[in-house]
């Protein structure tokens with residue numbers, strides 16, 4: 001180690017640089033000297049429903065600690081997208097009903113094992129119907145569909161694979177929404193170099209790097225998803241993470257027009273909205289009836305960034321994860337009537353089983 005430092009020092013000196021002139025990108029994070037109004041919101045202005053959360057431990061325990069943390073944020077309902085299926089889902093739904101009824105909504109997940117075998121589509125659709133009977137209010141499809149799910153012959157299953165049609169149709173029949181996460185941020189497919197906005201994330205999470213044949217081009221996976229949405233116009237889809245188009249709202253606008261059964265939620269992409277407050281506000285005004293509040297990871301202290309971007313006119317405030325965004329945020333300052341739709345009204349409209357009296 002000492003040897004390395006000596007070597008590094010001599011390299012610096014021979015390049016004519018002092019220690020202060022050399023720094024890692026990760027380290028360079030100066031506090032802003034800008035003096036402007038600041039609103040550190042720890043609670044949302046209106047009660048809200050987080051439609052994108054993951055809790056694996058709702059199946060046991062009294063849930064009191066979690067509910068207390070939700071109350072502090074003004075989160076009335078948490079949608080747990082990790083409900084699984086079968087026995088474990090039923091156990092989760094039962095425990096919630098017993099300990100914190102009204103506060104949690106559970107989405108089921110598909111077990112793709114055996115896809116390709118005779119009768120799989122009917123079996124999967126039937127399991128979903130049972131899960132809904134046991135307490136699920138929706139279906140969550142993880143990114144493994146499109147990225148890693150393979151059929152019984154070892155072939156990648158495309159998102160618009162016809163063997164899945166029975167499931168999407170069943171969701172329309174049961175009047176439950178499908179929240180789906182397809183692919184990942186596009187820069188994960190781009191060269192990992194100085195022009196990649198997610199360079200730091202790829203450095204800290206190297207397993208996230210993808211390429212055109214690992215497993216398929218980004219555009220292809222996204223196109224499969226959109227074709228599937230269009231093929232099932234009676235099914236309501238919630239495209240997670242703004243469908244990875246939060247950085248191109250003009251394109252997302254086009255998709256919203258082409259696919260009227262598609263809603264969006266902004267889990268993990270608030271930093272994209274916070275760097276374009278004008279454009280984002282216009283989008284929220286136009287699609288105020290089709291945007292839902294989502295966050296993804298359960299980190300109570302990170303919600304403040306979401307509240308601030310949505311509610312305030314604050315300028316140049318920090319985001320909480322440098323590997324998502326090395327830039328700063330600006331607030332959209334949305335009016336109350338739009339905030340209420342984003343925070344809970346739109347979710348109440350499309351997710352069954354939520355007690356509306358919590359929001360009166």
Ligand SMILES: [Zn+2]
Nearest residue numbers: 052054181296
């Ligand atoms: Zn998620």
